[in-house]
Amino acid sequence: MYIYEHKNWPNFEWETAVVLPHVSTVRDLLGRLIGKMETYGFDLRDEAAMSTLTQDIVKSSEIEGEHFSPTEVRSSIASHLGMGISGQPKASRHIDGVVEMMLDATQNYQEPLSKERLCDWHAALFPTGRSGMQKITVGDYRDGKRGPMQIVSGTIGKENVHFVAPDASLLETEMDAFIAWYNTALPIEPIIKSAVAHLWFVTIHPFADGNGRIARAISDSLLARADRTHQRFYSMSTQLMNERSGYYTMLEYTQKGGTDITPWIVWYFERLTEALKATNDTLASVGIKASFWQQHKDTTLNERQRKVIKKLLDGFEGKLQASKYAKITKVHRDTARRDLQDLIEKGVLVAGDVGGRSTFYELKVDKTEMN
Secondary structure (H helix, E strand, O other), X not given: OOHHHOOOOOOOEOOHHHHHHHHHXXXXXXXXXXXXXXXXXXXXXXXXXXXXXXXXXXXXXXXXXXXXXXXXXXXXXXXXOOOOOOOOOOOOHHHHHHHHHHHHHHHOOXXXXXXXXXHHHHHHHXXXXXXXXXXXXXXXXXXXXXXXXXXXXXXXXXXXXXXXXXXXXXXXXXXXXXXXXHHOOOOOOHHHHHHHHHHHHHHHOOOOOOHHHHHHHHHHHHHHHHHOOOOOOOOHHHHHHHXXXXXXXXXXXXXXXXXXXXXXXXXXXXXXXXXXXXXXXXXXXXXXXXXXXXXXXXXXXXXXXXXXXXXXHOOOOOOEEHHHHHHHHOOOXXXXXXXXXXHHHOOOEEEOOOOHHHOEEEEOOOOOXXX
16 A cells, blocks of 8 residues: 555654654754855855755766766856856757756745646756657656556566556646645745655656656755755755665655654655755865965966866876866877976876876865865
8 A cells, every 4th residue: 555545645743852852953054054155255155056066966866876977067057157168168959957856946946836846847857858768748747648657677578666646637636736835935944845745756656757856856956955055965865865775765655654744754854964064065165266276376288288177176086097087178198298297397287106107187275274
């Protein structure tokens, strides 16, 4: 018997005495985070928000088995927000669509939810009208023509059915109730509402695909309402990805239980607490960038050098060698080596211990400044 088959559905219940200590912990961490961010300048706050949103989009997609280039995601966010970043690759239509959905969810968090808005998000996720090789209904609820919506694992012939969503004939009624609840001001702690909305939406599973990503976007939108800011400084999706197996296990456990969802809310708050504590790493990275550019504000750098330095500061994949520098900047290796040697002499880079063609280079930064 699934949760939506209970007579109390969707009147969720939870044990207030169990949940409130978690609410207090999260509220305390949120207050400290917002207070810390207020001591930063506008540029640093924008950089922190950019880094967090990039991470959130990458990890939310990774939960579903999709791997996006952080550089492309960052480029798309910058383009949509009118923040010019030179030398960045143009993002794919798919990445642009995910970015558009997340920006609408978090930037316009005060806007009411509607079927049209949700369907626009869904259409943005699937610009080709396909999920992989399969053509799906895009920009509308699933129609049920392919049979029941099931969450299944295992090989063909040995499938394990984890969940069967409500029948397609019930979707309009189910989603109307969800949307009305979302848009109604209720005497519920906003962060608890985020946890409930996540579970409720993903249980209805109204679309042919993309339900998890949209559920996480809805959660982020409600968390933005709770924070009263469109800038995101912590990534819930990163923690869900870190606990991916536990995430699916907890959803399955809750969806096969009754309407008392205390365990789910506690689990959700534990991940939220981890997300807030993990912001120190993001803020440290932002601080390092600010410190680096302040230190080298008078250092003469050519455009090639600036392009590679920005990549290193944004999280370069692998190690920087002369061959990679040449490929990124589209110059001969001799020019790359001269540029790299110039950066070493100016105190921007340091060379690793390996010599010859295997020599790698790292930024010379003080990583203790933000600790």
